[in-house]
Amino acid sequence: MLDRRQALGLTALGLISPALAPTGEPEVETLRLWPGAAPGGEGVTVTPEVVERSTDPAFHDRIAKHTRDPLLTVVRPARSNGVSMLLIPGGGYRWAVVDKEGMDCARVFAAMGYTCYVLRYRLPADGWAAGPDAPLQDAQRALRLVRAHAVAEGRAADRTVVLGASAGGHLAGLLGARPDATYAPIDNADQYAYRPDALILLYPVATLTAPYAHAGSRRELLGESPSPDQIAAYSLEQMDWTGAASTFLLHAMDDTAVPVENSLMLSATLRQARVPVEVHLFEEGGHGFGIRLIEGRPAAVWPDLVRGWLGRRGL
Incomplete structure (x- = not known):
């Protein structure tokens, strides 16, 4: 606390x-990402909206559309293990999931001792000046802010991991791979590093190239007719991952929304760049299962696999 x-x-x-x-x-508690307005919003006219998709009063399944004031929701453990975790949910860059790959996962990892921060990020098609880099601005700022909060609360800044799922896995991958800052520093939090100390990607959108691209994510990120150069610039498997953090990949073989080839192609790139990588593939699970939708199936062990992998890295 x-x-x-x-x-x-x-x-x-x-x-x-x-x-x-x-x-x-x-x-x-909820933290604002930016002390003022998010950068590059002069042409943004969308109205923020949070939609509840669940019809079962026992659980939430919310999505955030047209976010203009990005947020970090902090879920704290009863006893901290000293490690901070930034969670980046999916949503195909059309919206950001709040619960399924956000709060639901945060509660599980908080129970393990991790101090969790769930990111609600801006969307690239909403008119932000940075275009496809608007979500990455939020992710970089979020990771720096998490590190600043860790230091203020007595945790080490360099024990900060990132977990991203689906399109949030793509955003987390950009955070891990890209060495360039996407916004000018605004306060002391921006002195901290914006690349993670370990990276966990669940059924990630990795490639934006046919035939394995998630068409919706590519459209929301780059528009209807992106050039080959744009596609290459935002395809994780075509990036230079030299010096990136150790990476954990998890995917279901029967994922028809984001084919398993996304993780397979990315793992090959990581190995070529000599980035330590662990890959778990499950026969069944589909896409977007998070925590609740995988109960009772083999892939339900994934949080324990992540904990074991992080533990071997002292995290």
Whole structure:
């Protein structure tokens, strides 16, 4: 938990909503990513919306559309293991999932001791000046902010891992592969590194090339008719991963939305770049299973596989 002094300081910086600033009780708080407006929003006219898709009162299945004020939702463990985890849910870059690959996963990893931060990011087709790099601006800023918060709360900045799923796996992959900063520094949080210390990708959108691309993600990211150069620039398997963090890949063989070839192609690239990589393939599971949709099936062990893999790296 943040103490009162830390909470008041973050509220004063505009990074935590006063209504959600902890007073000693909640284990979940919401942090604003940017102290002012998100960069490059002069031409943005969309209206933010959070839609509940679940008809079962026992669980949420929310999606965030047209986000203009990106957020980090923090889920804290009862006892911290000293490691921070940034979670980037999917949504095909058309929306960002809130629960299935966000809060649901965060609660599981918080129970293991990880301090979890779920990212609600901007979408590339909403008119942001950075275009396809708008989500990456949010991801880079989020990772830096997570590190800054870790230091303020007594955790090490260099024990920060990133977990991305589906299109969020693509965004997490960009975060891991690209060495260039996508926005100008705005405060002290931006002194921290914006590449992860370990990377976990669940059924990731990796390639934007036919025939294995997820067409919806490519369209939302690059438009209806991207050039070959644009496609190559945002295909993870065509990037230079030299010096990237150790990477964990997980995919179901029967995934018809994002074919398993996405993980296979990316793993080959990582091996060529001498990036330590572990790959888990399951016969069944489909796409977008998160935590709840894989219960009772072999792939349900994936959080324990991740914990074991991180543990072997001292994380």
